[in-house]
Amino acid sequence: xxxxxxxxxxxxxxxxxxxxxxxxxxxxxxxxxxxxxxxxxxxxxxxxxxxxxxxxxxxxxxxxxxxxxxxxxxxxxxxxxxxxxxxxxxxxxxxxxxxxxxxxxxxxxxxxxxxxxxxxxxxxxxxxxxxxxxxxxxxxxxxxxxxxxxxxxxxxxxxxxxxxxxxxxxxxxxxxxxxxxxxxxxxxxxxxxxxxxxxxxxxxxxxxxxxxxxxxxxxxxxxxxxxxxxxxxxxxxxxxxxxxxxxxxxxxxxxxxxxxxxxxxxxxxxxxxxxxxxxxxxxxxxxxxxxxxxx
Numbered sequence: 595x596x597x598x599x600x601x602x603x604x605x606x607x608x609x610x611x612x613x614x615x616x617x618x619x620x621x622x623x624x625x626x627x628x629x630x631x632x633x634x635x636x637x638x639x640x641x642x643x644x645x646x647x648x649x650x651x652x653x654x655x656x657x658x659x660x661x662x663x664x665x666x667x668x669x670x671x672x673x674x675x676x677x678x679x680x681x682x683x684x685x686x687x688x689x690x691x692x693x694x695x696x697x698x699x700x701x702x703x704x705x706x707x708x709x710x711x712x713x714x715x716x717x718x719x720x721x722x723x724x725x726x727x728x729x730x731x732x733x734x735x736x737x738x739x740x741x742x743x744x745x746x747x748x749x750x751x752x753x754x755x756x757x758x759x760x761x762x763x764x765x766x767x768x769x770x771x772x773x774x775x776x777x778x779x780x781x782x783x784x785x786x787x788x789x790x791x792x793x794x795x796x797x798x799x800x801x802x803x804x805x806x807x808x809x810x811x812x813x814x815x816x817x818x819x820x821x822x823x824x825x826x827x828x829x830x831x832x833x834x835x836x837x838x839x840x841x842x843x844x845x846x847x848x849x850x851x852x853x854x855x856x857x858x859x860x861x862x863x864x865x866x867x868x869x870x871x872x873x874x875x876x877x878x879x880x881x882x883x884x885x886x887x888x889x
Contacts, residue, residue: 598860600741602634603627603678605641606833607850608815613642613657613665621672623852628676632854633702634741636811638833639683639749639774640695648818648827650725658687666698666706674704679739681746683772686711688728695727697746697772699737708737712748713757720778720818720827723750734760742767742859745806749773752797752810756883762804762872767859769800769808776813776829790830798840805838805866807857814850838865 605623610616624635640646642665646654659665665684673680679702686696686709695712711730715723734757736743745766751757752771761769775793777786801808811833818826835843835855844855866872882888 597858598742599856599858600633601631602636602809602835602855602857603630603632604636604809604811604833604835604846604853604855606638606811606814606831606846606853607641608813608829609644609817616642617665617668621668624672624676624678624680627852627854628678630854632678634679634681634857636681636770636809637683637772638811638813639772640685641683641772641813642685644817645774645813645827645829647723647726648720648824650722654726655687655693658685658693660688661686661696661698661709662706663687669698670700670704670706673700673702677702679741679744681744681770681772683748685726692728693726694730695723695748696730697748699739699744699746701739707739708735710735710737710746710748712751714750714754716750720824721750734764736761736764736766745769747771749775752793752800755800755803758800758804762806767806767862768857769804769806771797771808771810773810773812773833774829776827779816779825779828786830790832794832794834797834798836801836801838802840802869803871805862805869805871807835807837807843807859807862809833809835809855809857811853814848838862839869 610619669682680700682698686694697710699707713730715727717724736745743765745761813829814831831848834845846853
């Protein structure tokens with residue numbers, strides 16, 4: 595069977611205090627990962643700062659940046675210096691009053707290949723993202739890179755099979771999710787297990803249903819516990835890579851680490867031959883998917 599492999603590194607870490615410290619930490623991890631053979635590096639959601647969406651604070655808009663801007667230039671330099679493709683996640687200032695949660699793909703020479711603006715925006719206790727982010731308007735389009743067609747989505751997108759499907763239909767060879775998800779400290783141990791298991795399961799299902807491998811990189815650490823705005827979040831890490839049949843390729847724990855995985859992009863062809871889900875889709879009967887609810 596033909597193989598076309600790449601080595602991916604997923605950098606999950608706790609907030610280091612500010613953008614400068616986080617980018618310095620990331621650069622060191624990128625260098626180490628590249629030296630160990632990584633060709634693709636996936637970063638976690640909004641990696642420059644603490645997860646500020648736990649409260650609605652107009653002052654937090656001050657940390658947003660234009661793209662291109664200082665952080666994207668720094669990330670482009672990392673990609674070029676270490677010869678890796680980097681998938682990053684920034685708080686984008688598009689215009690006054692228009693901000694996005696945006697993922698960027700940098701080529702191995704530092705070129706900005708494309709961006710994805712988060713489409714599904716949550717508004718739940720501790721995750722008040724609708725206050726900050728305008729829903730994306732770029733659609734579900736993969737980004738072509740020297741390593742393949744990358745279907746980049748962001749966090750809350752991972753619960754929606756439609757997003758993964760549309761990326762796959764547009765030719766994505768690999769699904770990637772920068773993520774920030776964790777437990778309410780008041781949750782019981784059983785509830786925590788159910789939530790993380792559901793998170794793993796739904797994403798592995800996207801890999802299976804579309805016959806493509808998938809990478810998901812999550813934050814770690816306790817954030818906001820001293821705040822008067824809520825109980826805070828314990829980000830559970832557990833970043834992972836799975837193959838085109840949902841099989842585990844690598845999985846991290848709850849502490850900071852850089853996870854490495856070998857991904858065979860060509861295997862999707864073999865999987866789709868035996869499980870031809872895309873062939874058997876009944877596209878003539880799915881009109882009701884465009885409705886909010888069927889009464």
